[in-house]
Amino acid sequence: MAYHFSPIKLDDKGHIRDSVFAILRNAILDKKLEPGQRLVERSIAEELGISRTPVREAIHKLVLERLVTHVPRKGVVVSGFTKADIVEILVIRTSLEALICSIAAAKIKPRELKRLESLAKQISDEHEKGNLKKSNQLNDKFHEIIYRAAESPRVHSFLNTLHEYITKFTQVAYSKPGRPAEVCVEHKAIIEALSKHDSSEAEAVAKKHAKNSSKAFLEMAYCD
Amino acid sequence: MAYHFSPIKLDDKGHIRDSVFAILRNAILDKKLEPGQRLVERSIAEELGISRTPVREAIHKLVLERLVTHVPRKGVVVSGFTKADIVEILVIRTSLEALICSIAAAKIKPRELKRLESLAKQISDEHEKGNLKKSNQLNDKFHEIIYRAAESPRVHSFLNTLHEYITKFTQVAYSKPGRPAEVCVEHKAIIEALSKHDSSEAEAVAKKHAKNSSKAFLEMAYCD
DNA sequence: TTTTGGAATATGGTATACCAACATCCCTTG
DNA sequence: CAAGGGATGTTGGTATACCATATTCCAAAA
Structure with a gap:
């Protein structure tokens, strides 16, 4: 399944993980990622043209902010906002x-x-x-x-x-x-x-x- | 410089990063790590007998909780509690x-x-x-x-x-x-x-x- | 003696490789 | 045809390798 993310531009001087975090966060807040949808590290990394590491760290921050929920043996899924x-x-x-x-x-x-x-x-x-x-x-x-x-x-x-x-x-x-x-x-x-x-x-x-x-x-x- | 951490027991069924987080957190709250002291990923990983990855993730959580502060090009240092x-x-x-x-x-x-x-x-x-x-x-x-x-x-x-x-x-x-x-x-x-x-x-x-x-x-x- | 340049080192950031657990599906067997 | 089991694939967790930058320190030159 595709997330339709564009490859990240590397001219950003900031850390990649921060860019990834912003991208995912905006995607969630803008409802481009639907509640319940799984976030698969490998797929996201591939679409953005980077490795899994910064993606993992970005997802971690999202978990801490409760924008996504960690489901054991499933990875993380986008939280619903009731x-x-x-x-x-x-x-x-x-x-x-x-x-x-x-x-x-x-x-x-x-x-x-x-x-x-x-x-x-x-x-x-x-x-x-x-x-x-x-x-x-x-x-x-x-x-x-x-x-x-x-x-x-x-x-x-x-x-x-x-x-x-x-x-x-x-x-x-x-x-x-x-x-x-x-x-x-x-x-x-x-x-x-x-x-x-x-x-x-x-x-x-x-x-x-x-x-x-x-x-x-x-x-x-x-x-x- | 040594932190005097013992190697982690692997019989824990939980994730290593959580164990590391608890260890570091307790060390800070118990003042075993002094404010201003740097946390070096490699050294901690070595002392605990694990790799850098879970240490990184644990440190990330500490940053989010403000127990440590990220200093650009320095890594993280233990925050002081005034x-x-x-x-x-x-x-x-x-x-x-x-x-x-x-x-x-x-x-x-x-x-x-x-x-x-x-x-x-x-x-x-x-x-x-x-x-x-x-x-x-x-x-x-x-x-x-x-x-x-x-x-x-x-x-x-x-x-x-x-x-x-x-x-x-x-x-x-x-x-x-x-x-x-x-x-x-x-x-x-x-x-x-x-x-x-x-x-x-x-x-x-x-x-x-x-x-x-x-x-x-x-x-x-x-x-x- | 002082200054400067560069090499060695330290360290965090990123990429990749490997593994274990679980799910899925097909094949075998009754 | 149905049920069980194993092969295979997916995925997250962990380990390791590589890279860029910054700092330190020593040596050579002025």
């Missing part, structure tokens, strides 16, 4: 988003607060111009500032992973009527809580922000 | 513990509640008998019941990982005078919230429980 899985990811993100915000409140510097205010304004501007892509990028930066301010590498990297899962669908969430305006209001509330270095308020508003975002996503994604 | 790292792990656990408890409140079955009550009683009994080891085991079971009730595999497995980090020190926390009694009270409060299927109360009491446990740990571990 609605329950999506919900779990969203609630984890909500919880950690609240956590990192409360931590950030205690540590954030005036310089970073300034940057957040500037970004919030830009985001709102781009919204009005209808520039979804740009405003999404800026939105990511907004949250990245907060993540960094919290100086909590584990939470930070975990949130990034979750974010990548969700990103594949996020423009859907933003297309919900009225959501962009809400986002602006919520961003302002977050900035205010952070400015006051009020951890519990920051936790509360961040949780509300993430919950609303999750809700908007679920409504749009599962309206059927 | 107090900030411990604190971060504890607050993540607190956050997820609260989350999983609130989810469990909505899903838990009478059968599981019965089991929790029985365990809480046993734990308190073993405390009084001064049987720390046994009561710790039962405590783990107590939380495991709740984890399972939540049916949230990602949170569940993440909490297990965090738990293993903390476990290495946990008997310290329990040695704090008065803590065992508090634990019993907190367990009762958790059971009550779960019985009422009150998610927000469950979240609150679980958070308090985890926070108190973290506090007890930090006080005992860093009294100097």
Whole structure:
């Protein structure tokens, strides 16, 4: 059975395993590989024109991220994403988003607060111009500032992973009527809580922000 | 430089990479490998009497768990655990513990509640008998019941990982005078919230429980 | 004595080879 | 024709070989 992967270009200076990981990951998230489908190391390696070793290492990472499941004596198969899985990811993100915000409140510097205010304004501007892509990028930066301010590498990297899962669908969430305006209001509330270095308020508003975002996503994604 | 690992016994039916992972992980958590020390694939493989392949895969998992850090053109080095790292792990656990408890409140079955009550009683009994080891085991079971009730595999497995980090020190926390009694009270409060299927109360009491446990740990571990 | 070039070495990344377990299918045998 | 068994193939796990890069160190030249 063929996966229809193109041979890898070797001009990449990064490690092959990372390229393979990205290829497989995108294929799964883009549903090019169906849930339940087996991933056969030899076949993938052959199609990509490389050896099994980097393929194995890439698959390993996928297992750790639960995008594929290891079945004894069968190899790995693509995991299915049920609605329950999506919900779990969203609630984890909500919880950690609240956590990192409360931590950030205690540590954030005036310089970073300034940057957040500037970004919030830009985001709102781009919204009005209808520039979804740009405003999404800026939105990511907004949250990245907060993540960094919290100086909590584990939470930070975990949130990034979750974010990548969700990103594949996020423009859907933003297309919900009225959501962009809400986002602006919520961003302002977050900035205010952070400015006051009020951890519990920051936790509360961040949780509300993430919950609303999750809700908007679920409504749009599962309206059927 | 020698790591002083003994050759692996091959009678293990499990995969070698898992054995290697456990060996390295324990060595790091038990401080037999010092922070900053390099892990050289060839040397480890040689000492264990196996090939590099399973060693590589084990090291990969360690990187994902941040127990070691990959340094370009250097290989991997053992990560240092500062107090900030411990604190971060504890607050993540607190956050997820609260989350999983609130989810469990909505899903838990009478059968599981019965089991929790029985365990809480046993734990308190073993405390009084001064049987720390046994009561710790039962405590783990107590939380495991709740984890399972939540049916949230990602949170569940993440909490297990965090738990293993903390476990290495946990008997310290329990040695704090008065803590065992508090634990019993907190367990009762958790059971009550779960019985009422009150998610927000469950979240609150679980958070308090985890926070108190973290506090007890930090006080005992860093009294100097 | 200092500097520099290159060879030797160390090490991780990648490719390949080998093996054991399991599945599949055909052939034999009743 | 059906059932059992063995040959063969598939696949993941492990071992080994090879390669590229970077570091170290020594020797030769200025």
